[in-house]
Ligand SMILES: O=C(O)CCC(=O)C(=O)O
């Protein structure tokens with residue numbers, strides 16, 4: 034597309050639709066998450082993922098990164114403010130701190146949709162016997178009617194302000210990204226956003242303790258996220274893997290100050306499969322605890338999701354059954370993630 038100064042340009046080397054496993058690491062040039070210009074960067078060499086969105090003009094340093102080179106903090110301005118600062122804040126909120134467990138813990142039995150701290154339960158999914166090696170803390174952040182910072186930790190003292198600001202900033206970013214995805218498909222820029230409606234945003238901090246026998250378990254079993262778009266930051270330990278070509282698990286190299294964009298199931302449905310949701314999992318290691326912060330942007334439970342009519346024609350029929358998002362969530366929790374089986378169950382024969 035156009036290459037005016039500061040304008041986003043889509044590089045469609047093969048087909049932009051193939052942003053399906055990793056999607057990208059997103060570097061943002063300034064603190065207020067303006068996207069003009071910005072650079073999306075993949076965590077493995079770009080030849081494996083030729084269809085990312087790039088800003089133009091590319092400068093020397095970003096070209097280096099696009100080839101899979103190291104990220105040089107001095108040459109690319111990325112927001113220190115929230116992404117990494119948040120990880121540090123969360124780190125200082127210790128998951129092993131028993132007082133916080135007592136104050137913020139969710140009850141022993143996992144309770145779907147419950148805010149607060151939780152631990153995976155073996156019986157959480159009726160037909161899965163996988164025990165995830167993970168503790169987590171969930172914040173309900175949007176819409177504002179769900180946001181009650183009083184339910185969040187208050188240590189360190191600015192924790193609640195940081196989470197609230199992070200929530201606001203990432204909402205803006207999620208909107209921009211969905212807008213870009215819509216435009217890349219020739220849709221009105223608000224098409225996907227309108228289909229999703231007001232975001233239900235949750236921020237989940239996952240804590241993976243060191244595991245004495247990492248080969249026997251997973252930090253988080255294979256799944257794709259249910260909603261529309263997930264923005265994830267991880268610390269330097271690493272352990273997130275994405276499924277490439279439906280066959281090979283690829284570890285996402287942690288890059289400081291980067292936000293990883295994971296497309297989720299509803300975006301796959303709305304784009305009628307032109308963008309795929311990303312199947313991912315977290316592995317454990319025996320030495321170091323790991324932290325990640327996932328910010329999920331989902332439709333309200335009452336929203337009906339179906340392929341965008343503007344993408345349908347006689348030659349491109351709908352590939353997915355329409356659904357009420359809340360039903361999808363219920364079914365997901367009943368059956369368990371099982372990779373992408375919940376989405377697969379909605380596929381229509383073509
Ligand atoms: O910890 C990670 O890197 C992944 C977390 C995740 O996939 C999730 O919470 O849905």
Ligand SMILES: [Fe+2]
Pocket residue numbers: 256257258313327
């Ligand atoms: Fe996930």
